[in-house]
Amino acid sequence: MEKQQTCYMCSKAATSKEHVPPACLFPEQKDTKGLDFRKNLITVPSCDLHNSKKSNDDEFLMLSLSGLIKNNPVGTFHQITKGNRAVRRKNKDFIEKEILRNFKTTKIPDSSGKYRLVSIGNPNIQRLTNCLEHIAYGLFYHEFQKQFDGEVRMILEFIEYQDDNTQTLKKFLKRRFEVEKELNSGVKGDNPEVFQYEFHKPDKDGLIALRTIFYGAAEVYFSFKGKNSKQPFDLSFMLIEGGIPTIIGLGEEKYEFNKSITTKT
Ligand SMILES: [Zn+2]
Known part of the structure; x- marks a missing residue:
C-alpha cells in the first residue's frame, strides 16, 4: 500500500493534489488552438483546507495576475479569453471588492503605439499575498520534497x-x-x-x-x-x-x- 502523504502546508493527511501554481493560470488548448501551455504542471499533496480550488482563490489569482499591464502576450491572451469568461460569470461587485478596488477600464498605448484596454485600480494585496504564500510553500515542497x-x-x-x-x-x-x-x-x-x-x-x-x-x-x-x-x-x-x-x-x-x-x- 502506498504511504499516506501529508499536506504540503499542514500535518493533515492529503486528500487531493494541488496544482502549484493553480492550473487555471495556464491557458487551455481549447483557447490556444492546440498550443500546449500545460506541460508537466507541478502538483503537491494537499488536504481539503489547503486546496485553493475550494476557496475561489485560484480564479482570483488568475484574474489578478493575468490582468497586469506588463505581461507578455500569453498573459494578455489569457486575460481576454479565460479571464473575461470568468468576469462575465461574476458580477461587477466581485471585481470591485475582490480583484481591484476603485476598478475602472481605460485605454493605454502599448510600446507599438496601439491602444489596449486595461483595468486599473488598487489590487487586493492581502488576498494576493495569501495566494502567493501557498505557491511558495508548494514550490518548496516540490523542490525539497518536504514541508x-x-x-x-x-x-x-x-x-x-x-x-x-x-x-x-x-x-x-x-x-x-x-x-x-x-x-x-x-x-x-x-x-x-x-x-x-x-x-x-x-x-x-x-x-x-x-x-x-x-x-x-x-x-x-x-x-x-x-x-x-x-x-x-x-x-x-x-x-x-x-x-x-x-x-x-x-x-x-x-x-x-x-x-x-x-x-x-
Ligand atoms: Zn493542509
Whole structure:
C-alpha cells in the first residue's frame, strides 16, 4: 500500500493534489488552438483546507495576475479569453471588492503605439499575498520534497510600495538574482511563457531564496526563514525593519535603507 502523504502546508493527511501554481493560470488548448501551455504542471499533496480550488482563490489569482499591464502576450491572451469568461460569470461587485478596488477600464498605448484596454485600480494585496504564500510553500515542497516549517516573506515586484525601503529592497532583489548567478539553482518551469521559478541557495543572510515569474514579467521574491534557523539568518531584514540605517553591497552597487531618517524633536 502506498504511504499516506501529508499536506504540503499542514500535518493533515492529503486528500487531493494541488496544482502549484493553480492550473487555471495556464491557458487551455481549447483557447490556444492546440498550443500546449500545460506541460508537466507541478502538483503537491494537499488536504481539503489547503486546496485553493475550494476557496475561489485560484480564479482570483488568475484574474489578478493575468490582468497586469506588463505581461507578455500569453498573459494578455489569457486575460481576454479565460479571464473575461470568468468576469462575465461574476458580477461587477466581485471585481470591485475582490480583484481591484476603485476598478475602472481605460485605454493605454502599448510600446507599438496601439491602444489596449486595461483595468486599473488598487489590487487586493492581502488576498494576493495569501495566494502567493501557498505557491511558495508548494514550490518548496516540490523542490525539497518536504514541508517548509517557518516563516515566508515576499516582495511583489509589480506593486509600487509606498515606502522607500521596500522600493529599494525590490531593486536590490531583482539585481541580486541577475548578478549572483552562481547561487541560483537555475530557472525552472516547462511553460516559461506562463510561469517560471528559481531557487537561490541559502547565503549568509538568508535574505532571499525564491524568485517566481508570471507571464514573463510579474515577479515575486520570497524568503524562507526556517523555524530553527539561527541569527543572523534574517539580520538584514531586522536592521531594515528596526529603522536602522543599513547598506547592503552587491558588487559595486550599494543599496541604502533607512537613509532619510528625520530626528524627532
Ligand atoms: Zn493542509
